[in-house]
Amino acid sequence: MNILVCVKRVPATGGRIVLTPDGQEIDTRYLGSTISPHEECGVEEAVRIVETHGGSSAVLTLGPAAAEEQLRDAMAIGIDRAILLETDGREFDPIATAAAITSTIRDQEAGNGPFDLVLFGNEAADTGDFQVGVRVAVALGRTIVNGIKGITVGDGSVTARREASGGGWETYALPLPAVLGVKEGLNLPRYPSVPGRLRAKRKEVERIAPAWSQTGPVKLGLRVPEQQGAQVEILGRGPDAAPAVVDLLERIGALGS
Amino acid sequence: MSAPVVVLVEHAGGEADRLSLEALAFAAPLAGRLGADVEAVLVGPGSAGVAASLGGHGVRTAHVVEDGRLDAYAPAAFAAALGAVVEARSPSAVLAPGSDRGTEVLAYLAARTGLPMAANVVSVESGESWSVVRQRWAGSLLEDATLDAPIRLMTVAPHVVEAPEAASGAAPDVVSHAPAIAESDLVVRVTGHEAPETGKISLTDAKVVIGGGRGVGSAENFAVLEKLAGLIGAAVGGSRVATSLGWRPHSDQIGQTGLRIAPELYIACGISGAIQHIVGCKAAKRILAINTDPDSPIMAVADYAVIGDLHEVLPAIAAEVRRRQG
Numbered sequence: 001m002n003i004l005v006c007v008k009r010v011p012a013t014g015g016r017i018v019l020t021p022d023g024q025e026i027d028t029r030y031l032g033s034t035i036s037p038h039e040e041c042g043v044e045e046a047v048r049i050v051e052t053h054g055g056s057s058a059v060l061t062l063g064p065a066a067a068e069e070q071l072r073d074a075m076a077i078g079i080d081r082a083i084l085l086e087t088d089g090r091e092f093d094p095i096a097t098a099a100a101i102t103s104t105i106r107d108q109e110a111g112n113g114p115f116d117l118v119l120f121g122n123e124a125a126d127t128g129d130f131q132v133g134v135r136v137a138v139a140l141g142r143t144i145v146n147g148i149k150g151i152t153v154g155d156g157s158v159t160a161r162r163e164a165s166g167g168g169w170e171t172y173a174l175p176l177p178a179v180l181g182v183k184e185g186l187n188l189p190r191y192p193s194v195p196g197r198l199r200a201k202r203k204e205v206e207r208i209a210p211a212w213s214q215t216g217p218v219k220l221g222l223r224v225p226e227q228q229g230a231q232v233e234i235l236g237r238g239p240d241a242a243p244a245v246v247d248l249l250e251r252i253g254a255l256g257s
Numbered sequence: 258m259s260a261p262v263v264v265l266v267e268h269a270g271g272e273a274d275r276l277s278l279e280a281l282a283f284a285a286p287l288a289g290r291l292g293a294d295v296e297a298v299l300v301g302p303g304s305a306g307v308a309a310s311l312g313g314h315g316v317r318t319a320h321v322v323e324d325g326r327l328d329a330y331a332p333a334a335f336a337a338a339l340g341a342v343v344e345a346r347s348p349s350a351v352l353a354p355g356s357d358r359g360t361e362v363l364a365y366l367a368a369r370t371g372l373p374m375a376a377n378v379v380s381v382e383s384g385e386s387w388s389v390v391r392q393r394w395a396g397s398l399l400e401d402a403t404l405d406a407p408i409r410l411m412t413v414a415p416h417v418v419e420a421p422e423a424a425s426g427a428a429p430d431v432v433s434h435a436p437a438i439a440e441s442d443l444v445v446r447v448t449g450h451e452a453p454e455t456g457k458i459s460l461t462d463a464k465v466v467i468g469g470g471r472g473v474g475s476a477e478n479f480a481v482l483e484k485l486a487g488l489i490g491a492a493v494g495g496s497r498v499a500t501s502l503g504w505r506p507h508s509d510q511i512g513q514t515g516l517r518i519a520p521e522l523y524i525a526c527g528i529s530g531a532i533q534h535i536v537g538c539k540a541a542k543r544i545l546a547i548n549t550d551p552d553s554p555i556m557a558v559a560d561y562a563v564i565g566d567l568h569e570v571l572p573a574i575a576a577e578v579r580r581r582q583g
Contacts (some may be wrong), residue, residue: 097410167453185507
C-alpha cells in the first residue's frame with residue numbers, strides 16, 4: 001500500500017480566539033501550531049497501515065514555509081517522506097487548494113507509481129470548507145467517502161465505516177485506488193519518540209510552488225461571534241443546590257409524569 | 258418569477274430530517290427577497306411521501322428521484338440525482354443541510370460543476386454580489402465572504418435557525434425525475450449497517466444531555482453521570498479531554514471534532530469550556546454548569562450554575578429526583 005496523507009497546519013487555539021487588528025486572521029503570536037485534529041488521525045492511520053501491509057507513506061501540506069514543522073511531526077511518528085506546497089502567505093480557497101493537490105498527486109504518481117489510498121481530514125479545523133478531498137477525488141476520477149472512523153484494508157479494496165445519522169454505523173467498500181476523508185476517533189494518534197524526531201529532522205522535504213487562483217468564497221474578514229448576553233444564575237453551592245436543579249428539571253418536563 | 262432556491266431534503270423513515278427542515282426555514286426568507294420559490298429535492302425510497310408533506314415548510318415544488326438503485330445511500334449517485342434537477346431548474350442557489358450526507362453530496366456537486374461552495378452558512382444576502390456569513394472553527398469564528406457564481410452552493414450550519422412546526426400549507430407539486438445515473442456512481446454505497454447499542458439514548462435526540470470533562474477524573478467516575486441520566490432519560494457525553502483519555506468512546510464526544518447537540522438542557526459537569534467544546538453545546542436551549550471554579554470559561558455561556566464538586570452534587574440531584582418521583 002502506498003498512502004498519501006494530506007494535512008493542514010492550524011493554530012493550536014485554546015480558551016479564546018484573538019484576531020489580528022485587521023480582522024483577517026487569528027493572532028498566532030502566542031499560539032503554537034498543530035496538525036488539524038482529523039488529519040492527525042489520518043497520519044497515524046497511514047503509519048499503521050504501512051506497518052501492517054508494507055508499502056510506503058507520504059505526507060503533503062499546502063501552507064506557509066513554517067508548515068514544514070507539521071510535516072516533520074508526521075515523519076517523526078513514521079511517515080516516510082514529505083511534500084510542501086509552499087504558499088506565499090495568501091489564503092488558498094478550496095478550489096485552488098484542490099487543484100494544487102491534484103496536480104501534485106499526478107506528478108508524484110507519474111514518477112513513483114500510484115497512491116493506493118489518499119487520506120484527507122473530513123474538514124480542516126480552521127476554514128472548515130468540507131470539500132477539498134471531494135474535489136481532489138473527483139478530479140482524479142477516484143471514489144471518496146467522508147466522515148470515516150474505521151478503515152480495514154482488503155485485497156484491492158478498503159472497507160470504511162462512519163457513524164450513521166440515526167446512530168450506529170454504516171459501512172462502505174471502495175475499490176483501490178480510493179480517497180477517504182477521516183475523522184477524529186479513527187484511532188488514538190501516538191506521540192513521536194525522540195529517535196523518531198531525530199530521524200525526521202534529517203529527512204528532505206520536497207518543495208513545490210503551487211499556483212494561486214481565486215473562485216470563492218472570497219474572504220472579506222473574520223469576527224468573533226457575540227456571546228448571547230445570558231447572565232449566569234447561580235443555583236447554589238455544593239449538594240445543597242440539588243432542589244433548585246431538580247426544580248429546573250421539573251420546569252422543562254424532564255422528570256416525566 | 259426569479260430562478261428558484263433549491264434545497265436538498267434528507268429523509269428517513271417517512272420523515273424529513275431536522276437539519277433539512279432547518280435548511281428549508283433558512284431558504285424561505287432568501288427566496289422571499291429574491292421573489293423566488295423554494296423547491297425541494299428528495300432522493301431515494303420514500304421521497305414522494307415526504308415530499309407531499311413539505312407544503313407546510315414553504316415548499317412549492319418538490320422534485321423526487323426514486324430509483325431502485327438509490328435505495329442505499331451512494332454519495333456520487335445522490336449528487337448525480339441532485340445535479341440532474343439542478344440542471345433542469347437552473348436555480349439561483351442550492352442549499353443542503355450541514356449534515357454528513359448533505360455536505361458530502363453538495364461537495365460532489367460542487368466538484369463536478371466546478372462551482373464554489375460555502376459550507377456552514379449562517380446568513381446570506383443576495384444582490385449584485387452575494388454575501389454570506391459562514392462558520393469557521395465550527396462556529397467559534399465567523400467569516401464574512403462573497404459568493405459569486407451562476408449557482409450559489411451553500412450548506413446551512415446546523416441549529417442556526419429553528420425548524421418550525423409545519424404550518425398549514427397546500428401540498429407542493431411533486432415532480433418525478435428519472436435521471437441517467439452512471440454505474441460508476443453506484444460503486445460506492447452503503448453496504449452494511451451496524452445498529453446502535455440498544456437502549457442507548459442518542460445524544461442528538463435527547464431532551465437532556467449530561468456531559469463530563471476533565472473534572473470527572475476517570476472512566477469509572479462517569480457512573481455518577483450515568484446514574485442521574487438513567488433517572489431522567491438523559492444521554493451522557495464527554496468533552497474532547499474525556500474521549501482522548503479513553504474515559505468515553507469517541508462517538509460520545511461533544512464539540513468541534515465530535516457532535517453538535519441541541520437539547521432542552523445541557524448539564525456540563527467538570528468541563529472548563531474550551532471553545533472547541535462550546536461550539537458543540539451552544540445550541541442547547543439552556544446550559545447548566547456544575548463546576549468547582551466559578552471563573553471557568555463555561556460560566557460565560559451557562560444560563561445556570563452550581564458551584565461545587567460534581568462527585569457530590571450529582572448524587573444529591575439524583576437523590577432529590579428519586580424523592581420527587583416517589
